[in-house]
Amino acid sequence: MIRLEGISRSYDLGGEPVHALVDVTEEIASGEYLAIMGPSGSGKSTLLHVLGCLDRPDQGRYELDGRDVSRLDEDELSLLRRHTIGFVFQFFHLVPRLTALGNVELPMLFAGIPPAERRARALARLKAVGLEPRAQHRPDQLSGGERQRVALARATVLEPKLLLADEPTGNLDTTSGRHVLEILEQMNAAGLTLIVVTHDPAVARRARRVLVLKDGRVVYRGSGAQIHEAVDVLSAAENGA
Amino acid sequence: MRPLDVLGFAVRALRGHRLRTALSLLGVAIGVAAVVTLTALGEGARRYVLGQFAAVGTNMVIVLPGKTETTGGMPGFGGVPHDLTLEDARAVVRGVREADKVAPMVVGTETVAFGERRRQVALFGSTHEALEVRRLGVAHGRFLPPLAWDRGAPIAVLGSKLAQELFPATDPVGQVVRVGDWRMRVIGVLEPRGQQLGVNMDDVVVVPVATAMKMLNRTGLFRLVIQVRSHADLERAKSNVVRLLSERHGEEDVTVITQDAVISAFSSILGALTMALGGIAAVSLAVAGVGIMNVMLVSVSERTREVGLLKAIGAGRSQILAAFLTEAILISSAGGLLGLALGWAAVLVLVTAYPALPASPPLWAVLAAFSLSVAVGAVFGVLPARRATRLDPVAALAGR
Numbered sequence: 152m153i154r155l156e157g158i159s160r161s162y163d164l165g166g167e168p169v170h171a172l173v174d175v176t177e178e179i180a181s182g183e184y185l186a187i188m189g190p191s192g193s194g195k196s197t198l199l200h201v202l203g204c205l206d207r208p209d210q211g212r213y214e215l216d217g218r219d220v221s222r223l224d225e226d227e228l229s230l231l232r233r234h235t236i237g238f239v240f241q242f243f244h245l246v247p248r249l250t251a252l253g254n255v256e257l258p259m260l261f262a263g264i265p266p267a268e269r270r271a272r273a274l275a276r277l278k279a280v281g282l283e284p285r286a287q288h289r290p291d292q293l294s295g296g297e298r299q300r301v302a303l304a305r306a307t308v309l310e311p312k313l314l315l316a317d318e319p320t321g322n323l324d325t326t327s328g329r330h331v332l333e334i335l336e337q338m339n340a341a342g343l344t345l346i347v348v349t350h351d352p353a354v355a356r357r358a359r360r361v362l363v364l365k366d367g368r369v370v371y372r373g374s375g376a377q378i379h380e381a382v383d384v385l386s387a388a389e390n391g392a
Numbered sequence: 393m394r395p396l397d398v399l400g401f402a403v404r405a406l407r408g409h410r411l412r413t414a415l416s417l418l419g420v421a422i423g424v425a426a427v428v429t430l431t432a433l434g435e436g437a438r439r440y441v442l443g444q445f446a447a448v449g450t451n452m453v454i455v456l457p458g459k460t461e462t463t464g465g466m467p468g469f470g471g472v473p474h475d476l477t478l479e480d481a482r483a484v485v486r487g488v489r490e491a492d493k494v495a496p497m498v499v500g501t502e503t504v505a506f507g508e509r510r511r512q513v514a515l516f517g518s519t520h521e522a523l524e525v526r527r528l529g530v531a532h533g534r535f536l537p538p539l540a541w542d543r544g545a546p547i548a549v550l551g552s553k554l555a556q557e558l559f560p561a562t563d564p565v566g567q568v569v570r571v572g573d574w575r576m577r578v579i580g581v582l583e584p585r586g587q588q589l590g591v592n593m594d595d596v597v598v599v600p601v602a603t604a605m606k607m608l609n610r611t612g613l614f615r616l617v618i619q620v621r622s623h624a625d626l627e628r629a630k631s632n633v634v635r636l637l638s639e640r641h642g643e644e645d646v647t648v649i650t651q652d653a654v655i656s657a658f659s660s661i662l663g664a665l666t667m668a669l670g671g672i673a674a675v676s677l678a679v680a681g682v683g684i685m686n687v688m689l690v691s692v693s694e695r696t697r698e699v700g701l702l703k704a705i706g707a708g709r710s711q712i713l714a715a716f717l718t719e720a721i722l723i724s725s726a727g728g729l730l731g732l733a734l735g736w737a738a739v740l741v742l743v744t745a746y747p748a749l750p751a752s753p754p755l756w757a758v759l760a761a762f763s764l765s766v767a768v769g770a771v772f773g774v775l776p777a778r779r780a781t782r783l784d785p786v787a788a789l790a791g792r
Binding site: 200203205206225226229230231232233234236238240244246247248249253257258260261262263265266305306309 | 393394397401404405407408697698700701702703704705706707708709710711785786789
């Protein structure tokens with residue numbers, strides 16, 4: 152599904168070059184459940200943005216679904232983001248003036264799907280995340296967990312192959328966080344490739360595979376079951392070792 | 393993205409900031425209302441002036457004695473022009489087929505007296521035909537009867553104001569007044585007409601043309617007013633009159649003017665004035681456009697995260713551009729509509745307050761004002777919309 156070859160990305164921060172990703176080579180199979188961990192500034196968010204085609208690598212080759220993404224132009228990238236990739240963010244990023252239903256319909260608006268079909272599909276997605284009764288509520292009338300479930304419904308309404316979640320439980324209490332993860336995992340079980348960026352070992356251990364990043368490089372690869380090893384590497388990294 | 397969805401998205405975004413939207417909309421509305429009101433005023437002035445001419449009659453050829461030339465040279469040389477005589481007038485009646493009615497006119501100043509009351513007024517010598525040719529009306533009694541033109545008669549028709557002043561309480565018809573040294577019987581009173589081409593037709597005394605020539609000791613006419621059968625015959629009538637009178641006088645020594653020339657000159661001057669007023673008002677639309685740009689820039693920077701999200705869920709550049717541009721155009725065209733309504737109301741108030749002024753915005757001004765308001769949104773919305781499309785999605789999502 153995903154093949155990264157020698158991906159590097161650096162940017163300027165106050166005159167200092169920051170190497171967010173350095174020579175990252177990785178393969179992610181279709182249907183995988185991958186957690187990416189790392190201390191802040193390790194490049195895990197940048198990696199997620201590159202995977203989601205929101206950011207372009209300076210060097211290297213990114214193949215998604217057999218296509219060389221680095222060669223695509225802006226319009227082709229937006230089509231890719233629309234139909235192949237779904238995003239879930241730590242801060243939900245719901246449009247405040249739209250209802251839950253309106254937010255879920257949003258990607259279909261840009262895809263040009265007729266209103267009746269849009270509504271039906273959005274309601275079906277809301278039902279799948281257990282929020283059908285809340286369809287007409289605006290984001291400020293929903294709890295954090297509910298907001299993230301709306302965001303999940305929105306991310307998956309156009310049936311992408313790849314779902315990227317950036318700290319999806321970072322702003323939620325344990326119960327609603329677990330609820331969101333369970334929904335994500337159900338979708339993964341149904342065939343969706345799931346990549347979660349997190350600093351929470353309790354979240355990462357549920358993944359089948361875990362990567363740990365440090366200073367833009369992958370410093371550890373393991374399975375979710377061996378999360379203690381990953382945590383050791385992580386704490387070593389955080390302590391500056 | 394379907395056009396209706398773009399519209400719906402923009403409307404919902406605008407509803408999120410009602411006050412801000414309303415204020416920038418008001419800016420456009422004031423601009424459009426100004427264009428509508430000012431051009432209505434200009435058009436009203438144009439119509440008022442044209443109406444003054446129309447009151448005198450439009451299918452008219454006026455013949456003046458003497459040739460007005462613009463070649464310079466000493467006046468008095470090159471021969472004294474012949475008088476324009478009653479005979480000339482009769483020749484026109486006989487010889488110019490396009491002429492429907494011909495009214496010879498002599499104008500002077502005389503004192504009209506009744507008992508102790510005296511008024512200095514314009515003496516207007518003419519014939520029966522003047523009633524129709526000058527679009528006069530008789531309020532009371534009758535106008536000059538169809539006499540032979542060279543026959544005088546001691547009869548007079550009074551202007552409404554003159555009649556009111558000389559006979560405040562009694563009926564003037566049948567009374568005898570003194571006009572200069574002449575005693576004349578009043579046979580009628582004109583309807584009020586007000587100012588007609590510089591002569592107050594309410595303050596005149598009308599007598600038969602032959603009588604007036606004797607009273608004023610004139611051999612020639614002041615002018616000859618010819619009513620032409622139809623507007624299409626105007627030019628032909630004019631050249632026939634010139635040819636006929638040139639033959640009679642042995643040289644071209646009359647000036648023939650048509651109302652058309654005067655009217656079109658006035659009309660184009662006042663039309664230009666109207667356009668200038670509209671143009672000045674349109675400047676305020678440009679100011680309103682800057683207001684829209686400002687509001688849209690604020691909106692884009694407030695909604696940076698939203699733009700980032702839209703990019704993340706696969707909105708293309710052109711779609712984001714369309715969404716923001718639509719917002720700007722919605723503000724400006726709604727403002728345009730409101731402005732048309734405001735302008736219309738202002739014109740209505742104006743017309744009610746000054747019924748004499750036929751103020752009404754010309755269609756071109758209404759269309760131009762509205763299309764300009766739409767264009768203002770499109771032009772001034774481009775910069776903010778482009779700024780939105782150029783946002784880097786990662787930075788935008790982080791609110792940077």
